[in-house]
Amino acid sequence: MPEPTAPIPHEPQDEAPQSAPELLEELAHMYLRTVALPFPRHPATFGWQITAGTLAALAARLLHHVQSTDPAVAAEFARLHHGAYGDGPHPIAVGRWLEQNIAEPAGADLAQWSAEAKQAAKDAREYTNAPTAAGKLGVLLGDDALSLLISGLGASWKEWDQHGSTRRRCFLPGCTAEFDLVHAWSGEGDAQGKGWQSSTAVGFACPQHTDIFWTGENQHVPAWTSTGDDSAALECTCGWSTGTVEFRGHGITLYQVHALQVLRAAT
Structure with missing residues (x-):
């Protein structure tokens, strides 16, 4: 089983990334936005909005804990969230990390997971239509x-x-x-x-x-x-x-x- 790899920026930073406290504030605003009325009428949009709120709440709790125990690691996660150009981590880098640290240790094939995700997206579209x-x-x-x-x-x-x-x-x-x-x-x-x-x-x-x-x-x-x-x-x-x-x-x-x-x- 490979050792967990640290998040490594894939490109030089063009601008200063947000600090961990700034990211915590952003996550708090994100969660509050996801539960604010009115809700979207489309079921798929509504479902993803609620999912985003759940993940924002989880990320905020985890980052707050890391910030209180190791601010340097928290700053690294804030830098990962920011990405090279302020648009988040690169999908290829995330995919590689998922494969090395989650899929392979679980004995799974990331390509198969991707295929299942695509099929789930198609099924969801048919279901909501x-x-x-x-x-x-x-x-x-x-x-x-x-x-x-x-x-x-x-x-x-x-x-x-x-x-x-x-x-x-x-x-x-x-x-x-x-x-x-x-x-x-x-x-x-x-x-x-x-x-x-x-x-x-x-x-x-x-x-x-x-x-x-x-x-x-x-x-x-x-x-x-x-x-x-x-x-x-x-x-x-x-x-x-x-x-x-x-x-x-x-x-x-x-x-x-x-x-x-x-x-x-x-x-």
């Missing part, structure tokens, strides 16, 4: 995130209901069906979200229109596909597409028109 039952969103978010959402960092359930911030309507124009999002997430109001589905592409669909468009025999499930640096297309499983659009709202409106045309053709 697929419509999700409204009641299951609470399971995806987790208890800690739900408690923050429900409390609103001070707002009561009654206040949330009065302001209507938790009410969600069906994406289809003309449909007035709605349900209470937080009650459905928490499990206390199962009837609230029963049959509803959530799509990261266009929003929520009521039970009737979920069956028609997303889970029935002839499905019309939407998903965004990148077409350039600042543009994307909203595509349907039936083959329809918005074509390239620059604004999310534009694409959603075109999909709503498509859904209305499908509905009209079926009646």
Whole structure:
């Protein structure tokens, strides 16, 4: 088993790296940002934000301990975090360190780990693109995130209901069906979200229109596909597409028109 290797800068420093106390302050701000409302609406973005907060909290505790026991080592870690040009450690250097100090001692193949990571990324994209039952969103978010959402960092359930911030309507124009999002997430109001589905592409669909468009025999499930640096297309499983659009709202409106045309053709 190889000896653990120290973090070695891969290039000369262009500017003075932050000190360990400065990095601790940055980690504190990072953690507080990850738990501040409002949360992002996209499940994948939300998941990574919560993960970043967990890692920031862990890194802060570890660095604080190292700073209190060996400031020189703490300064070295701050220099590693800063990187040669202020953009963090070089991915190649990190990969080499992971291979020598974690993968090889564990008898694992870093290339296999990388392949599994790529597959997990593909699976996650497919999962978040697929419509999700409204009641299951609470399971995806987790208890800690739900408690923050429900409390609103001070707002009561009654206040949330009065302001209507938790009410969600069906994406289809003309449909007035709605349900209470937080009650459905928490499990206390199962009837609230029963049959509803959530799509990261266009929003929520009521039970009737979920069956028609997303889970029935002839499905019309939407998903965004990148077409350039600042543009994307909203595509349907039936083959329809918005074509390239620059604004999310534009694409959603075109999909709503498509859904209305499908509905009209079926009646």
